[in-house]
Amino acid sequence: MAKDPYSVLGVSPQATDEEIKKAYRELAKKYHPDAYRNHPLSELAEEKMKEINEAYDEVQKMRAGGSSRTDGGSAYSYSDSNGSSGRSGVYRTVRMYIQSGNLGGAEQILNGIADRDAEWYFLMGSILYRRGWYDDARSNFETAASMDPGNAEYRAAVERMNAVNRTGFTGTGAGAGGNDAFCNLCQGLICADCLCEACGANLCPCIGCR
Amino acid sequence: MFGYIKPFSPDLRVRELEGYRAVYCGLCRALKKEYGLFASLLVSYDMTFAAMVLTEGREDCRFASCRCVASPFRKKTCAVINDALKVAAAGTVLTALRKAEDDLRDESFFKRLGVRLYRPFLKHWTKKAEKKYPELAFETGRALSLYETLEKENCESVDRMLDAAGMSGEALASYAKSERHARAAILYDAARFMTIADALDDFREDEKKGRFNLLRARAGRYEEAKEYSLRYLAFLSAGAEEKLEKLSFDPYQPILRNVFLLGMRRSLEETETPHRKRRKRGYPHGERSL
Numbered sequence: 216m217a218k219d220p221y222s223v224l225g226v227s228p229q230a231t232d233e234e235i236k237k238a239y240r241e242l243a244k245k246y247h248p249d250a251y252r253n254h255p256l257s258e259l260a261e262e263k264m265k266e267i268n269e270a271y272d273e274v275q276k277m278r279a280g281g282s283s284r285t286d287g288g289s290a291y292s293y294s295d296s297n298g299s300s301g302r303s304g305v306y307r308t309v310r311m312y313i314q315s316g317n318l319g320g321a322e323q324i325l326n327g328i329a330d331r332d333a334e335w336y337f338l339m340g341s342i343l344y345r346r347g348w349y350d351d352a353r354s355n356f357e358t359a360a361s362m363d364p365g366n367a368e369y370r371a372a373v374e375r376m377n378a379v380n381r382t383g384f385t386g387t388g389a390g391a392g393g394n395d396a397f398c399n400l401c402q403g404l405i406c407a408d409c410l411c412e413a414c415g416a417n418l419c420p421c422i423g424c425r
Numbered sequence: 426m427f428g429y430i431k432p433f434s435p436d437l438r439v440r441e442l443e444g445y446r447a448v449y450c451g452l453c454r455a456l457k458k459e460y461g462l463f464a465s466l467l468v469s470y471d472m473t474f475a476a477m478v479l480t481e482g483r484e485d486c487r488f489a490s491c492r493c494v495a496s497p498f499r500k501k502t503c504a505v506i507n508d509a510l511k512v513a514a515a516g517t518v519l520t521a522l523r524k525a526e527d528d529l530r531d532e533s534f535f536k537r538l539g540v541r542l543y544r545p546f547l548k549h550w551t552k553k554a555e556k557k558y559p560e561l562a563f564e565t566g567r568a569l570s571l572y573e574t575l576e577k578e579n580c581e582s583v584d585r586m587l588d589a590a591g592m593s594g595e596a597l598a599s600y601a602k603s604e605r606h607a608r609a610a611i612l613y614d615a616a617r618f619m620t621i622a623d624a625l626d627d628f629r630e631d632e633k634k635g636r637f638n639l640l641r642a643r644a645g646r647y648e649e650a651k652e653y654s655l656r657y658l659a660f661l662s663a664g665a666e667e668k669l670e671k672l673s674f675d676p677y678q679p680i681l682r683n684v685f686l687l688g689m690r691r692s693l694e695e696t697e698t699p700h701r702k703r704r705k706r707g708y709p710h711g712e713r714s715l
Contacts, residue, residue: 218588219585221585222571222585222588222589222592225570225571225592226571226574227571227574227575227580227585228585245563256560256599259560259599343584347613347617347660347664348584349584349657349660349661350584350643350657351582351583351584351585379656379663
């Protein structure tokens with residue numbers, strides 16, 4: 216699961232550049248590969264180190280990039296070669312990344328775009344949803360829908376976030392305990408699958424209309 | 426630690442309920458063995474859940490008969506101490522110190538006095554845990570520090586605060602030998618739920634005292650906060666199933682599922698009733714049928 220870069224570093228987005236550097240140094244010291252040679256947790260340390268480095272780079276980019284860049288640079292310029300207008304090509308790439316599970320890559324691209332339209336918020340919402348940040352995901356979907364009220368995809372996403380049913384508690388309705396758990400399970404799966412499909416992914420191939 | 430992550434026992438099979446109690450007993454024994462007799466007072470439902478998530482497989486899950494300090498005349502079935510229980514015990518100790526420090530700030534005079542009495546023990550136990558599980562100690566500390574920082578900043582993003590809390594759950598999975606990501610993800614969601622449930626439980630009091638409560642960013646009144654929490658839980662439960670599938674070899678999987686689908690919801694419902702009136706087991710009071 217791709218994580219928010221500030222979370223990986225363990226700092227708040229309001230942290231100063233100095234605090235971020237300090238956090239990075241502390242982490243790099245802790246998970247330094249030399250300390251984990253021949254250590255049972257070497258795989259974990261390696262993974263963490265990679266995550267930390269990526270997060271640090273990402274935060275630097277986000278802070279340096281600032282608001283003046285509408286172009287975003289080389290991260291996605293190759294997609295222009297498809298012949299479509301720059302922006303929709305970029306978004307196509309982002310969707311592809313999301314679908315293949317590369318949330319980090321998708322988020323990096325989006326973060327590089329300063330001019331944020333409805334689709335930007337929709338795609339960001341999808342990334343946040345996959346990461347489990349349901350509240351922020353919903354805000355993003357709502358922003359997308361309000362910026363582009365005619366768009367069915369965005370509206371559907373908002374409706375699905377709102378339609379999540381609160382499953383029954385006492386288990387009396389369904390009789391034997393097993394039944395109730397199963398109903399909740401199915402309901403949960405269906406909801407999760409619908410939401411995933413709204414974002415272009417597919418949680419459960421056997422559920423839904425696509 | 427707060428007891429929000431527990432199963433809804435009426436819907437557990439008898440052998441599952443016994444298994445659950447055995448793990449609880451196992452955690453108590455692990456705390457006693459690794460940290461000393463008084464440490465076993467820290468045993469909680471939440472860390473019992475963690476121990477179940479971290480169990481490697483059927484071979485890792487053995488029960489034995491043993492005497493219990495709390496009820497010396499009855500022998501009980503308890504889980505043989507395995508790595509999962511040791512990690513859960515360490516997690517218990519590491520988070521207990523933070524909780525004690527929180528209580529020092531928030532709670533009443535008498536409670537504070539009590540906390541001051543056992544804090545030195547906690548510090549000693551924490552040092553032990555840090556030695557045995559340095560990565561866990563490091564990550565838990567980081568997660569809780571971040572949470573505190575965000576709290577001080579009155580962070581508006583519920584998700585970000587929950588993420589910080591969730592990190593301490595994830596950390597427990599650092600030592601898992603298999604399916605580390607799935608286990609970490611489940612513990613992440615569980616820790617996030619615990620934070621929401623605790624926020625909901627404290628909502629009315631925090632409102633009165635003007636303290637920060639992470640649900641206040643999204644709800645003005647208790648009823649709205651509860652609605653919000655139930656919705657969030659629905660998403661968590663839906664996501665949990667996918668992760669639980671990966672743990673099909675874990676003999677406690679049905680109990681874990683019960684926790685996500687039924688137990689957690691019960692915890693949120695329970696926040697309506699004051700602590701004293703809450704039933705530990707079984708259906709809440711009131712009319713019902715089978």
